[in-house]
Amino acid sequence: MNNKDLKHMKSDKEKNTTINSLPGLEVLNKHFEDYLNRLKQNLTTEGLSQLILKEFMEVSNFLITIGDQEYDKVRTGKNFDFSTIYSLHYLLPELFKDTMLIHRDVLLQLQISQNKKQESLVDDQAVQHHLKESKAILEKASQSFGQKISTELNPIQQADKKRRKLVSKVKHQQNPWEIYKNQFLTIQNQTKEIEKSAHILSDIILVFKDIKNHTQNICATLISELENSKQSISKVMDSVQNLDEIVKTADTISLIEDILDDLDSTNPGQETYAFDIELKIASLKENSIPVAGEDGLLLIKKIDFNKSAKKWLNYMLLPDMIELWQNKVNLVAFYKHSLLNLKSSLTLLKNNSTLETLPSQVQSIQNMLRSANANEKLQRKIIGQMQEKFSTEFFVTNIYNTEDFLKVSLQSSITQLTSSKNKFLTSAERKIHNILSFFSTKYEISTTDNPFKKLEAASKCIEYRTFKASNIHYDTLFLNKNFIGDLFLVPRETEKQKLQETLNLWKKGHNKAVLVVGNNLSGKSTFIESVAKDHFDKQSIVLETDSTISIEGRKFTTTKNLTEALQHIKKHTYNSRPLLVIDNLELWRDKNHSLLDNVKAAIEFVETESDQVFVIMTTSNAMQSHLDKRLPFSNSFSSIIDVNRAKNEEINKAILLRHGASHQSLVTEKGLPLLNKQLELYVQKLCKNYDYNMGEVLQAWTYAITTADDHKVVFQEKEYDFEDFFTSEEVIILKYVLLYKHINEIVLKNFLGNRYNISYKSGLKRLTNTKVFLRNPEGNLILNQVLYHNIREILKYRGALN
Numbered sequence: 001m002n003n004k005d006l007k008h009m010k011s012d013k014e015k016n017t018t019i020n021s022l023p024g025l026e027v028l029n030k031h032f033e034d035y036l037n038r039l040k041q042n043l044t045t046e047g048l049s050q051l052i053l054k055e056f057m058e059v060s061n062f063l064i065t066i067g068d069q070e071y072d073k074v075r076t077g078k079n080f081d082f083s084t085i086y087s088l089h090y091l092l093p094e095l096f097k098d099t100m101l102i103h104r105d106v107l108l109q110l111q112i113s114q115n116k117k118q119e120s121l122v123d124d125q126a127v128q129h130h131l132k133e134s135k136a137i138l139e140k141a142s143q144s145f146g147q148k149i150s151t152e153l154n155p156i157q158q159a160d161k162k163r164r165k166l167v168s169k170v171k172h173q174q175n176p177w178e179i180y181k182n183q184f185l186t187i188q189n190q191t192k193e194i195e196k197s198a199h200i201l202s203d204i205i206l207v208f209k210d211i212k213n214h215t216q217n218i219c220a221t222l223i224s225e226l227e228n229s230k231q232s233i234s235k236v237m238d239s240v241q242n243l244d245e246i247v248k249t250a251d252t253i254s255l256i257e258d259i260l261d262d263l264d265s266t267n268p269g270q271e272t273y274a275f276d277i278e279l280k281i282a283s284l285k286e287n288s289i290p291v292a293g294e295d296g297l298l299l300i301k302k303i304d305f306n307k308s309a310k311k312w313l314n315y316m317l318l319p320d321m322i323e324l325w326q327n328k329v330n331l332v333a334f335y336k337h338s339l340l341n342l343k344s345s346l347t348l349l350k351n352n353s354t355l356e357t358l359p360s361q362v363q364s365i366q367n368m369l370r371s372a373n374a375n376e377k378l379q380r381k382i383i384g385q386m387q388e389k390f391s392t393e394f395f396v397t398n399i400y401n402t403e404d405f406l407k408v409s410l411q412s413s414i415t416q417l418t419s420s421k422n423k424f425l426t427s428a429e430r431k432i433h434n435i436l437s438f439f440s441t442k443y444e445i446s447t448t449d450n451p452f453k454k455l456e457a458a459s460k461c462i463e464y465r466t467f468k469a470s471n472i473h474y475d476t477l478f479l480n481k482n483f484i485g486d487l488f489l490v491p492r493e494t495e496k497q498k499l500q501e502t503l504n505l506w507k508k509g510h511n512k513a514v515l516v517v518g519n520n521l522s523g524k525s526t527f528i529e530s531v532a533k534d535h536f537d538k539q540s541i542v543l544e545t546d547s548t549i550s551i552e553g554r555k556f557t558t559t560k561n562l563t564e565a566l567q568h569i570k571k572h573t574y575n576s577r578p579l580l581v582i583d584n585l586e587l588w589r590d591k592n593h594s595l596l597d598n599v600k601a602a603i604e605f606v607e608t609e610s611d612q613v614f615v616i617m618t619t620s621n622a623m624q625s626h627l628d629k630r631l632p633f634s635n636s637f638s639s640i641i642d643v644n645r646a647k648n649e650e651i652n653k654a655i656l657l658r659h660g661a662s663h664q665s666l667v668t669e670k671g672l673p674l675l676n677k678q679l680e681l682y683v684q685k686l687c688k689n690y691d692y693n694m695g696e697v698l699q700a701w702t703y704a705i706t707t708a709d710d711h712k713v714v715f716q717e718k719e720y721d722f723e724d725f726f727t728s729e730e731v732i733i734l735k736y737v738l739l740y741k742h743i744n745e746i747v748l749k750n751f752l753g754n755r756y757n758i759s760y761k762s763g764l765k766r767l768t769n770t771k772v773f774l775r776n777p778e779g780n781l782i783l784n785q786v787l788y789h790n791i792r793e794i795l796k797y798r799g800a801l802n
Contacts, residue, residue, distance in 0.1 A: 024066035093180035105293035454723035461720035465786035513615040521695025562598035742780035
């Protein structure tokens with residue numbers, strides 16, 4: 001057998017091997033032709049989506065299966081034909097990946113089309129046009145891939161020299177199948193995510209529609225009630241105009257009484273609206289939603305639908321609802337006032353047997369009708385604005401826009417919320433009672449106590465006082481107590497002398513314990529830190545919650561259980577006489593350990609161990625008064641030191657020390673140096689305004705300072721009043737935080753039960769949104785430090801604090 005025959009035999013063997021390997025491609029071709037035939041049929045949007053998700057995904061699965069089979073042959077080196085490998089691993093995958101991406105993107109667009117139809121944003125004609133275009137794109141892409149398979153199955157193509165050269169060239173390249181396979185699987189998973197998100201969004205759309213319908217029903221009821229009341233007033237008008245005999249006045253008076261009985265001052269849905277909305281959006285949560293395809297990638301937005309919807313409703317819708325309800329209350333009050341006056345006038349006419357003043361009564365009824373028409377016009381305008389917001393913003397499919405989903409502007413956050421939201425939490429009966437209290441004189445709508453203006457003024461005040469980044473280096477000297485060194489410490493001689501006397505007696509063996517009281521920023525912590533350093537050096541134990549203490553080399557981790565911590569101290573201090581500091585006693589509490597139990601443990605420790613351990617505790621004056629009503633708290637201490645008020649000269653010295661450390665020149669707005677006398681007068685004014693509280697005055701000093709260039713700071717004497725805009729429910733929350741330092745939603749909900757959702761939840765949110773409360777790193781809400789003095793004074797004025 002010569003070489004030529006051998007070559008022919010080898011060629012025939014390769015050809016036979018190629019033909020035997022082709023059934024996989026042939027079956028793939030058959031699968032794809034079946035899919036293409038189904039694609040050409042008449043399909044609905046849902047039908048086309050299911051065709052992609054099922055039939056096309058089956059085609060992709062089959063391609064992966066035969067690709068894996070051939071890849072296994074390559075890895076084992078047994079019975080494979082590289083020409084087939086070239087088709088399945090090198091040539092077809094790239095084109096099929098593009099086809100898969102087109103199918104994925106079309107599937108997403110079909111979902112968007114369905115969602116927009118569900119929200120009535122597109123009509124059937126637009127959907128059908130979109131479906132037609134989608135099918136055309138898929139058919140074109142699929143036909144292109146089908147033609148490529150057919151070409152690979154063509155024997156002429158198999159024998160083409162150019163192709164053989166390409167096949168020979170890639171033999172020495174790394175097989176890319178695993179990479180393509182992973183890309184196919186990724187696209188399959190993405191289509192599953194698109195399918196999953198379609199169901200999620202459909203459910204969310206139903207929730208959004210429910211909220212719209214619920215709100216619109218309330219608005220429709222308000223308009224209906226308004227129209228009914230107008231008809232009632234018209235009946236009165238007809239009755240009065242037809243009065244031609246004294247005896248008929250009785251019928252008119254009876255009609256007025258019936259109308260007064262029927263006038264309902266309560267608002268539809270007002271008391272339960274927030275709770276109803278909360279229930280409706282309770283099922284919403286955070287979801288990752290595919291929103292677009294871009295350069296082969298699938299863009300996904302992570303959206304908390306519950307939080308976004310709640311925020312939008314609170315800021316964009318609720319203020320309008322409150323205004324609608326308040327307008328109705330005002331109008332009903334006006335009706336009642338006018339009808340009562342009319343009834344009195346008619347009764348007087350009846351008693352005097354005269355109809356002389358009847359024209360003036362007709363005029364008063366005409367005034368009522370004019371007011372009703374004006375109110376209806378205003379109500380319809382507000383409802384129109386709400387409808388406009390609903391029809392342009394409150395859509396689930398807005399996630400597909402480039403803007404943030406349900407975006408709430410800063411303007412809305414600050415001003416729209418300042419509608420009289422507190423009245424939303426007040427019963428309608430109380431509102432009517434307040435309005436009726438003016439009936440003995442005349443009906444008027446008060447503007448001096450407008451909650452909007454109060455909250456706007458309060459917001460300006462908070463903004464003015466808020467820490468400014470440009471002043472950071474200067475303000476830090478005044479606000480950061482950890483920065484304060486010995487040179488910054490201003491001795492409080494009277495308090496130090498009192499403590500020294502107590503300490504001398506303790507050193508002689510007497511049982512002694514000191515309670516240091518003072519409001520926030522009064523310097524309690526700074527004072528006891530100074531005591532510890534001056535008299536105990538390293539023989540001091542500072543007991544704090546959730547921290548670690550070391551006694552005689554033994555470490556102990558504290559919780560909120562003060563009893564346990566004190567027992568450990570008692571057990572391991574028999575060889576020493578240390579100082580024990582419990583700063584901010586009110587922080588020792590959690591759901592398992594009440595403050596009262598911890599305070600009882602502290603009192604017991606003082607009574608039994610204060611000859612061995614010198615105990616200093618600190619708390620606020622308000623908490624001291626609170627505990628004294630429940631326990632013999634203050635009487636358990638041998639000395640009580642109140643650091644609330646510092647002397648004028650001490651505060652003045654503290655300001656000068658800190659300003660001097662800034663190495664800045666103090667100038668007026670005109671650039672002139674601030675004279676010492678001017679500075680002393682302003683400090684004295686601050687002392688009076690803030691009750692000589694050292695920290696409050698230091699903080700207030702920074703409000704008036706603006707950092708300038710050339711090592712200068714500008715002094716601008718300016719202040720905004722902080723208005724009392726709080727509801728009675730908010731006052732209760734504020735008192736709690738003033739006493740206990742912090743609060744969170746769970747604590748308040750557990751404490752109040754069902755009342756939390758009905759009366760307190762919205763109030764807590766408003767206090768947070770207006771920055772009266774800030775959230776600390778632990779997730780608890782604390783009182784904004786710049787407002788402590790104002791809140792304390794407001795609570796005193798409202799009778800919540802002694």
